[in-house]
Amino acid sequence: MNVTEYIASGILESYVMGAVSDQERREVECLSSIYPDIRRELDQLSEVLESYALLHSVEPPASVKTKLLDQLDFGRPVQETIVRPMPVDTTSSPTFRVTWIVAASMGLLLLLFSFFLLSQLRTNQKTMASIRTDNSKMQTEVRQLRDQKTQTDQALAVLRQPGTRTLELRGNEKAPQGNMLVFWNSQTHQVAVQVQSLPPLPADKQYQLWSMVGGKPVDAGVFDSSTAPDMVQRLNRSVNRADAFAVTVEKRGGSPTPTLSTLLALAPVNA
Structure with missing residues (x-):
């Protein structure tokens, strides 16, 4: 198995974001227990996701709580009323409608944030792969220069010999x-x-x-x-x-x- 290609496929980012099927989840957990490189990459992605979420977490404004309490009629005096059984259409209830809108908005924001974070993780992964390639090229050039220096030193030793x-x-x-x-x-x-x-x-x-x-x-x-x-x-x-x-x-x-x-x-x- 080519571990490098598997890491670069993006399956680990999807696993961290919870966007994989049960079969893919079991596959990632199995391979991470076998290959240390996959385990390290998975741990690194989890740490990056957690750090990014903590860094960009935003508390909702205090006005949201006040509006929700007003919609739920908390804090108002309770009046004795005669309760008569009658059909209630929950879909037309203002409280239900506001709650649904807030939940949908939060879900949409969370989805957009997830896509943004996944894009950032993939960009960082490409950057790291580019850095690894540059380091490999640099090491090759250093080895070539070292070999040339060794050859030059040996040749100069010939020139310095008498005769x-x-x-x-x-x-x-x-x-x-x-x-x-x-x-x-x-x-x-x-x-x-x-x-x-x-x-x-x-x-x-x-x-x-x-x-x-x-x-x-x-x-x-x-x-x-x-x-x-x-x-x-x-x-x-x-x-x-x-x-x-x-x-x-x-x-x-x-x-x-x-x-x-x-x-x-x-x-x-x-x-």
């Missing part, structure tokens, strides 16, 4: 504006890249770095075209030897062999 070399790779005719830096440490065998300008790729493609050893390409890891020119990406491959470095476009996750038709850049290490 790290910096190589500039410029794009060929397929990427004439392409430009990136490769940081390689021949002692620790770690490698990182800094993309300064490379064309963006589709979601199913990635750039792949290759180390050329004796004329043969060796996988050096995949990376993405970064929108931040100062972002350094550490690759997850160890490069023991390298006569040159090259870049190709491959499927996301990398390829065991380079696609030569997508070769964008090539630079020797000892140039």
Whole structure:
């Protein structure tokens, strides 16, 4: 059962307002005893309804009581009269008519107030759902920023190590504006890249770095075209030897062999 959808259906608000059938009432009571989230939401709605009713409760004017007493003839002297049995039409009695009008008016006001309160509760529920969505998006963004910071710290650690070399790779005719830096440490065998300008790729493609050893390409890891020119990406491959470095476009996750038709850049290490 999807508890979130059940809470958002509005059945709990109707239950609190007493506007559900016996079957729906039994269903809500059963599910609230099984699912703690439904129980908490039900308790919260009950508290909101009670607080709202107390906050907006209005005492009737004192004049209403006086008028009702006058209509009921309270306080007048009782005179002895001869009582004769006769049919009484209660529907035409002023007292009955006034009482019915007052009761109907109070019932109408209570009904309007109930609809207003139900509307407010649903609005608050939508607002809370929106807040939960925003919080979830914010948590996702925070996790992404934390991951980027961790990756950047690891890449900067590579740059600070003694013996790290910096190589500039410029794009060929397929990427004439392409430009990136490769940081390689021949002692620790770690490698990182800094993309300064490379064309963006589709979601199913990635750039792949290759180390050329004796004329043969060796996988050096995949990376993405970064929108931040100062972002350094550490690759997850160890490069023991390298006569040159090259870049190709491959499927996301990398390829065991380079696609030569997508070769964008090539630079020797000892140039």
